[in-house]
Each structure stands twice: as C-alpha cells, then as structure tokens.
Amino acid sequence: MADRPFSASELAEPGEAVRVCRRLLAEQLRYVRTASAFYRRKLGDGPDVSVDDLAALPFTTKDELRKAQAADPPFGEIRAAPQSAIIRLHVTSGTSGRPLAIGFTRADHERSCEIGAAAYFAAGIRADDTVLHCLNYALYVGGLADHLSIEHIGATMVPVGIGQTDRILDLWDDIKPTVVFSTPSYARHLAGAALARGREPATLGLRLLVVGGEPGGDIPETRRALQGTCSHEYFELDKGFLTAGTLTCALHLSRFDLSDGEPLDPPAELPLEVYPVVVEDGRVLIEVGDGPLPVSEE
Numbered sequence: 001m002a003d004r005p006f007s008a009s010e011l012a013e014p015g016e017a018v019r020v021c022r023r024l025l026a027e028q029l030r031y032v033r034t035a036s037a038f039y040r041r042k043l044g045d046g047p048d049v050s051v052d053d054l055a056a057l058p059f060t061t062k063d064e065l066r067k068a069q070a071a072d073p074p075f076g077e078i079r080a081a082p083q084s085a086i087i088r089l090h091v092t093s094g095t096s097g098r099p100l101a102i103g104f105t106r107a108d109h110e111r112s113c114e115i116g117a118a119a120y121f122a123a124g125i126r127a128d129d130t131v132l133h134c135l136n137y138a139l140y141v142g143g144l145a146d147h148l149s150i151e152h153i154g155a156t157m158v159p160v161g162i163g164q165t166d167r168i169l170d171l172w173d174d175i176k177p178t179v180v181f182s183t184p185s186y187a188r189h190l191a192g193a194a195l196a197r198g199r200e201p202a203t204l205g206l207r208l209l210v211v212g213g214e215p216g217g218d219i220p221e222t223r224r225a226l227q228g229t230c231s232h233e234y235f236e237l238d239k240g241f242l243t244a245g246t247l248t249c250a251l252h253l254s255r256f257d258l259s260d261g262e263p264l265d266p267p268a269e270l271p272l273e274v275y276p277v278v279v280e281d282g283r284v285l286i287e288v289g290d291g292p293l294p295v296s297e298e
C-alpha cells in the first residue's frame with residue numbers, strides 16, 4: 001500500500017496547519033454571523049472571533065437546533081446559504097429526538113468528498129478497488145456521502161445498500177469486489193451467507209473490510225469474529241443482540257460468551273466457532289478456518 005496521503009494538505013507543517021485553521025475558523029464565524037439569523041443572535045455583532053476567544057463563545061445545543069428547525073422547517077433560521085444554493089438535504093437518524101435536517105451546498109459536497117476520500121484512502125481503499133457499499137442509503141448523510149467520498153478516490157463503487165445478500169453473492173464472480181464497506185455485523189452475515197452456499201469467505205477475493213456504524217470495528221474489546229449461525233439450530237445470529245460480553249440468539253435466547261463462544265444458557269450446548277481477528281495497517285483481518293461449523297443435529 002502506498003504510504004503517501006490522499007491530499008497534499010495532510011503533509012502541511014504543524015505551524016502552517018494551525019495558521020490555516022485559524023484563518024478558516026475566523027472566516028466561518030464571520031460568515032455564519034452575517035448569513036444565519038440563529039448564529040447572529042447567538043454570537044452577537046461584536047468584533048471578529050479568533051481561536052483564542054473560543055472558550056468565551058456560548059455552546060450551541062442540539063435541542064436549540066431542533067427548536068429552530070421545528071419553528072420553520074426544514075432548516076429554520078440556522079440556514080446560512082440561500083435555498084437556491086442547497087443541492088441536497090439529509091436528515092439525522094432521530095434516535096435522540098426530532099431528526100435534524102442537514103443541507104449541503106455544492107461547496108459543502110466538494111469538501112465532504114475531499115475529507116471523506118482522505119479518510120477512506122487512509123483506511124486503505126485505492127482507485128483500482130471495486131467497493132461494495134452495503135450500508136443504508138436512505139435519508140441519513142452517511143450512505144450517499146460515503147459513497148461519493150470513496151468514488152472521489154477513483155474506486156469503482158457498487159451501490160448495494162441493504163437486503164441484497166443473495167443477489168450480491170449471485171453476482172460476486174462477475175463484479176469481483178475487492179472491498180466491502182458495511183457494519184461489522186453485516187460483514188459477518190455476508191461471510192455466513194457465503195459459507196451457507198458452500199463458499200469459503202477466504203475465496204471471495206476481498207482484500208479489505210471497512211466497517212462502521214456500530215461497535216465492533218474500532219473497540220478492541222468488541223473486536224470478535226464468531227460464526228454467523230447459532231450452534232443450536234440454524235439461525236442467523238446477526239438477528240440477535242449484543243449485551244455486555246454476550247451475544248444472544250433471537251430464536252431461543254441462548255446467550256454465548258463473546259470471548260470464547262461458549263453457550264451460557266440452554267438450549268444451545270455447542271460453542272460457536274471464534275475466529276482470530278488481527279488489525280494490520282488499520283485493516284481488520286479475520287482468519288476463517290476450514291471445516292464445518294458446529295451445529296446440533298437433532
């Protein structure tokens with residue numbers, strides 16, 4: 001893997017990077033104070049705000065943003081760019097309350113692609129990769145923005161979305177993917193579905209998994225790879241749930257210890273296969289062994 005960064009700006013000397021950040025911050029604060037009624041009220045009309053004054057600025061809470069948008073949907077008086085300059089609208093997941101609307105101007109879109117591309121390049125994706133994007137594209141910012149960021153590297157993007165496991169496995173040898181971008185549990189599910197077809201995941205030709213969206217990719221304690229089907233009866237474990245250190249099968253509620261795969265409750269009696277997980281150069285590699293998975297024969 002080339003060790004150069006995606007963008008020359010990543011090579012800036014620390015002093016130069018700080019100078020650029022100071023200039024951009026001052027410009028941004030001046031802009032929102034001029035163009036957004038919400039921030040004008042929040043920051044007042046005083047002199048320019050510098051990095052050194054940041055501690056004196058008031059916090060903006062998510063609740064304030066929600067109230068401002070609820071009063072005048074979709075963006076309320078937070079909006080700084082004119083409506084005609086907004087080319088895309090996303091909404092947040094809404095897990096902690098009313099979803100927030102996010103507007104992208106063309107300049108926002110270009111910056112998002114540039115920054116996202118640098119991140120995915122650092123994760124190991126290159127222009128000659130074919131990437132299966134297996135996350136939800138609906139409404140939230142990640143699906144489409146991540147797609148366009150990886151496309152910005154020059155990689156060949158395959159917009160899979162969710163619920164396409166059988167189709168993608170049918171087409172696998174034609175598309176020849178080299179990277180899967182998904183949640184950790186979907187990567188496990190895909191490996192399990194390939195195994196259920198008699199196809200070893202190691203023969204799929206993947207060189208990289210890039211995961212996000214749930215714990216498991218970046219928290220060492222949760223970095224475990226277990227077989228994707230229950231050892232009691234054939235049931236997909238990605239439909240179960242994770243609690244402190246255990247994985248619960250959703251069919252008969254047997255819990256398994258995540259560290260060694262041992263069943264903690266009946267009816268399951270056999271342990272789950274646990275695969276070694278290694279992290280190399282930011283890549284999570286799972287070593288899947290040969291042989292059948294342990295499943296009770298009743």
Ligand code: FES
Pocket residue numbers: 230231232233234235249250251252253254266267268
């Ligand atoms: S299939 Fe999992 S506990 Fe029965």
